[in-house]
Amino acid sequence: MSDLRADAQAHVVPHFTKGAAWNSDDMMVMDRGEGCYVWDTDGNKYLDGLAGLFCTNLGHGRADLAAVAAKQMEKLAFYPNWGTTHEPVTRAATMIAEVAPGDLSDTFFVSSGSEAVESALKFARNFHVANGEDSRYKVISRDWSYHGTTLAALTVTGVPKFRKTFLPMLWDGVRNVPTTYGDTADTLTSAAAVEEMILAEGPETVALVIAEPVQNGRGCVVPPEGYWQELRRICDKYGVLLCADEVICSFGRLGRFFGSERFGVVPDMITFAKGVTSAYLPLGGVIVRRPLLETIWDSEVALYNHGSTFGGHPVSTAVAVANMQAMHDEGIMEHVRANEGYFAAGMESLVERFDVLREKRGTGYFYALELMGSRAEDRDLNDEEVAGLQGGGLARMVRDAGLLIRPDDRGATMLTYSPPLVADREVIDDIINRSEQVLTRATAWLAGDR
Numbered sequence: 337m338s339d340l341r342a343d344a345q346a347h348v349v350p351h352f353t354k355g356a357a358w359n360s361d362d363m364m365v366m367d368r369g370e371g372c373y374v375w376d377t378d379g380n381k382y383l384d385g386l387a388g389l390f391c392t393n394l395g396h397g398r399a400d401l402a403a404v405a406a407k408q409m410e411k412l413a414f415y416p417n418w419g420t421t422h423e424p425v426t427r428a429a430t431m432i433a434e435v436a437p438g439d440l441s442d443t444f445f446v447s448s449g450s451e452a453v454e455s456a457l458k459f460a461r462n463f464h465v466a467n468g469e470d471s472r473y474k475v476i477s478r479d480w481s482y483h484g485t486t487l488a489a490l491t492v493t494g495v496p497k498f499r500k501t502f503l504p505m506l507w508d509g510v511r512n513v514p515t516t517y518g519d520t521a522d523t524l525t526s527a528a529a530v531e532e533m534i535l536a537e538g539p540e541t542v543a544l545v546i547a548e549p550v551q552n553g554r555g556c557v558v559p560p561e562g563y564w565q566e567l568r569r570i571c572d573k574y575g576v577l578l579c580a581d582e583v584i585c586s587f588g589r590l591g592r593f594f595g596s597e598r599f600g601v602v603p604d605m606i607t608f609a610k611g612v613t614s615a616y617l618p619l620g621g622v623i624v625r626r627p628l629l630e631t632i633w634d635s636e637v638a639l640y641n642h643g644s645t646f647g648g649h650p651v652s653t654a655v656a657v658a659n660m661q662a663m664h665d666e667g668i669m670e671h672v673r674a675n676e677g678y679f680a681a682g683m684e685s686l687v688e689r690f691d692v693l694r695e696k697r698g699t700g701y702f703y704a705l706e707l708m709g710s711r712a713e714d715r716d717l718n719d720e721e722v723a724g725l726q727g728g729g730l731a732r733m734v735r736d737a738g739l740l741i742r743p744d745d746r747g748a749t750m751l752t753y754s755p756p757l758v759a760d761r762e763v764i765d766d767i768i769n770r771s772e773q774v775l776t777r778a779t780a781w782l783a784g785d786r
């Protein structure tokens with residue numbers, strides 16, 4: 337039998353992975369998954385506390401989704417979404433319209449979250465040109481936001497380490513404003529910063545504001561009450577479009593089909609990917625408000641000038657239909673809402689028990705724990721501790737605990753949790769127990785036991 341690890345090290349270019357880590361002797365080779373657990377080829381079992389990468393929402397090993405894909409491949413494996421339609425893409429868009437907020441009723445499908453963001457950026461520009469406002473092209477996004485890796489999506493991404501190599505290739509129309517981290521419903525200074533930026537740039541030049549309902553970068557930043565209403569008010573006032581980037585926050589992650597619903601706002605566009613198929617096949621998209629699309633079609637411009645071969649792929653959209661139907665039939669939204677308090681309480685109990693935790697943030701099935709040197713002593717991690725924990729220390733600890741969660745370095749040292757939405761209280765208990773092992777190790781490590 338060939339050595340999969342060695343062959344991968346010889347031939348696969350990994351994503352966001354340093355060569356030294358990729359070439360290590362114990363680089364993981366994943367083999368199979370079932371529900372909330374996955375196994376590697378050495379037979380080790382792990383709790384998938386990140387749902388792959390915020391995406392296997394219905395969990396692993398669903399034969400029903402596989403069967404739908406196989407059936408669709410036999411019937412019509414491929415036909416493009418240019419000028420023609422087919423049953424799966426039509427049904428997927430119709431089902432999305434049924435659960436999307438307000439008059440968000442039309443979906444443009446692509447194959448990933450980055451492409452969804454590219455599509456939103458181009459849609460905003462396309463709309464303004466059609467609407468006779470050729471001067472609008474700038475985009476406002478937030479510090480530490482992650483909107484993807486393709487060049488325009490990377491331009492609106494607010495994480496310096498992802499951007500720095502490519503800075504000369506990024507366009508100059510993007511302005512970053514602070515996240516809602518530390519802001520309160522009483523002040524809403526983070527929303528005021530958006531208005532100030534629009535005014536400073538000149539409203540007639542601004543096309544779009546893009547933000548995640550709960551921002552992943554900087555660790556599950558939940559907005560204060562009223563924030564999204566303020567963004568809506570500001571965008572309406574200055575004729576700027578508002579896009580909720582819900583690549584993570586949709587399809588149940590926050591206990592609703594869309595995070596915008598949770599925060600009671602109707603944006604002009606919603607970008608999604610990941611959980612729309614529970615990651616059984618790649619699919620993403622941008623949902624737009626009908627009047628915006630009609631403005632484009634009724635104008636001289638006449639079309640949304642964007643497209644791709646695989647957008648609206650029959651097999652991916654057939655799986656999306658089956659995935660959404662299963663979410664309805666199995667009461668996934670209700671399940672998340674019934675258990676999110678239990679999950680949050682488990683996270684909070686870790687904060688109470690471990691002095692190395694500053695706080696927990698999050699909502700739904702989406703949480704982050706932020707580490708510090710000592711809460712009792714009000715001491716931050718020093719540079720050497722940050723380097724050790726972020727440079728592989730935490731990754732080793734979580735792996736040894738058989739818990740696949742994300743050690744995150746975007747703005748602080750954090751652990752991010754986003755398990756499959758089918759996780760029940762038993763799995764949540766398992767997450768908390770394994771986290772306890774990680775934090776016990778981290779505490780010892782910080783005390784000098786390395």
Ligand SMILES: Cc1ncc(COP(=O)(O)O)c(C=O)c1O
Binds near residue numbers: 485552582584610
């Ligand atoms: C909010 C958000 N937008 C966009 C993306 C990019 O998605 P993808 O990796 O599918 O290109 C991600 C990925 O995690 C994301 O979290």
